[in-house]
Amino acid sequence: MRVRDTLTGRKVAVAPAPRKPLTLYVCGVTPYESGHMGHAFTFSMFDVLLRFFEANGVRVKYVQNITDVDDPLFERARRDNLDWRELAGREIQVHIREMTVLGWRPPDVLPRVSEEIPQILAAVTKLHAKGFAYRTDELYFDASKYRGFGNLSHLSRRSMLRKLRHEGLLGRVGPDAKQDALDFALWRRSGPDEPAWPSQFGDGRPGWHIECTAMSMHYLGEQIDLHGGGRDLVYSHHESERAQSESLTGQKPFARAWMHTGLVRYEGYKMSKSRGNLVKISEATQMAPAAAVRLYLVTHRYGRDWTFEWKGLERASRYIEQVRKFLADDARFDYGRRPPKPDPKLMAEFNAALADDLDTPRAVRALRAALRQGDAAAVRAMKEVLLGSTDLS
Numbered sequence: 073m074r075v076r077d078t079l080t081g082r083k084v085a086v087a088p089a090p091r092k093p094l095t096l097y098v099c100g101v102t103p104y105e106s107g108h109m110g111h112a113f114t115f116s117m118f119d120v121l122l123r124f125f126e127a128n129g130v131r132v133k134y135v136q137n138i139t140d141v142d143d144p145l146f147e148r149a150r151r152d153n154l155d156w157r158e159l160a161g162r163e164i165q166v167h168i169r170e171m172t173v174l175g176w177r178p179p180d181v182l183p184r185v186s187e188e189i190p191q192i193l194a195a196v197t198k199l200h201a202k203g204f205a206y207r208t209d210e211l212y213f214d215a216s217k218y219r220g221f222g223n224l225s226h227l228s229r230r231s232m233l234r235k236l237r238h239e240g241l242l243g244r245v246g247p248d249a250k251q252d253a254l255d256f257a258l259w260r261r262s263g264p265d266e267p268a269w270p271s272q273f274g275d276g277r278p279g280w281h282i283e284c285t286a287m288s289m290h291y292l293g294e295q296i297d298l299h300g301g302g303r304d305l306v307y308s309h310h311e312s313e314r315a316q317s318e319s320l321t322g323q324k325p326f327a328r329a330w331m332h333t334g335l336v337r338y339e340g341y342k343m344s345k346s347r348g349n350l351v352k353i354s355e356a357t358q359m360a361p362a363a364a365v366r367l368y369l370v371t372h373r374y375g376r377d378w379t380f381e382w383k384g385l386e387r388a389s390r391y392i393e394q395v396r397k398f399l400a401d402d403a404r405f406d407y408g409r410r411p412p413k414p415d416p417k418l419m420a421e422f423n424a425a426l427a428d429d430l431d432t433p434r435a436v437r438a439l440r441a442a443l444r445q446g447d448a449a450a451v452r453a454m455k456e457v458l459l460g461s462t463d464l465s
């Protein structure tokens with residue numbers, strides 16, 4: 073399979089090392105509120121990728137992290153007068169339930185930051201010992217020590233600073249703070265009602281980016297085959313993660329390919345909490361069968377931005393009803409001991425589509441062709457990959 077790598081902009085072949093599973097790391101959620109279509113799009117796309125590999129006999133080891141030590145989580149817990157652990161625990165269950173409804177093959181590991189502190193501190197300590205970090209009010213990674221900072225996101229220094237300001241991560245530059253605005257915290261001080269872990273850098277908690285370096289290396293090794301996430305993570309999260317990971321091990325590349333999903337818009341703007349224009353997963357699955365929600369998601373190219381429209385979901389629902397009826401009729405038919413095999417031509421087109429940078433719209437057209445031909449075996453095989461374990465009704 074070939075995917076377009078965010079770093080080089082070129083399509084690169086992705087395959088596991090001999091006798092090893094393919095390693096896939098996808099940045100997960102901060103568990104403080106239920107998921108929306110942006111989350112559903114990202115995780116469904118990586119589910120199609122994973123199922124495509126597995127349907128073709130490639131083993132995959134899939135890790136998706138949970139950022140349960142994070143400012144928005146603490147703010148929400150404070151607002152709702154809850155213990156942060158209680159809020160995180162509840163929202164993690166919601167996330168798992170929603171993704172189960174959307175038919176995912178669960179990640180092999182769903183590590184939580186709060187349970188990975190020893191690995192994270194080991195990475196922080198090693199970066200400090202190797203001279204990539206400095207300590208003022210907090211412990212920072214020195215971005216100037218990494219050549220090529222900005223190459224993943226293809227952003228100028230000015231654009232990176234603008235994004236940091238937009239994300240509220242710009243911080244302060246000064247003798248008792250950051251030396252440069254692009255530097256980022258590896259280990260921070262905790263607020264009075266926030267968790268703190270003892271370390272040689274003072275009691276505190278990890279900075280945001282280091283968690284994914286530590287967890288991906290702990291579960292998947294120093295280099296991974298595929299690293300994914302939503303496009304809004306390219307800078308600052310993945311840029312920073314790449315810099316600290318390669319500095320930590322001296323091994324390049326940290327990820328053999330980077331894949332980023334596009335943003336979902338609604339009512340003219342990117343779906344976002346701050347704007348309040350969210351379509352929640354639970355709203356969509358109330359309006360339509362889960363298989364229709366997932367079909368609607370995968371009719372879009374993973375890397376492109378697109379606009380959610382209820383009309384589009386309705387169209388997908390009508391189509392899923394046709395698929396459901398067709399498969400129900402077929403299940404009543406007695407093929408005897410020789411159930412038919414899918415038409416190899418149909419399957420070849422389907423597989424070629426996904427092997428070419430996960431072209432799911434083209435794969436959906438192959439599914440439509442299989443339905444038109446009345447090839448139930450092909451419809452089942454394609455549905456398994458595109459729609460996962462979702463319910464058709």
Ligand code: ZN
Pocket residue numbers: 098099100137284309
């Ligand atoms: Zn991450």
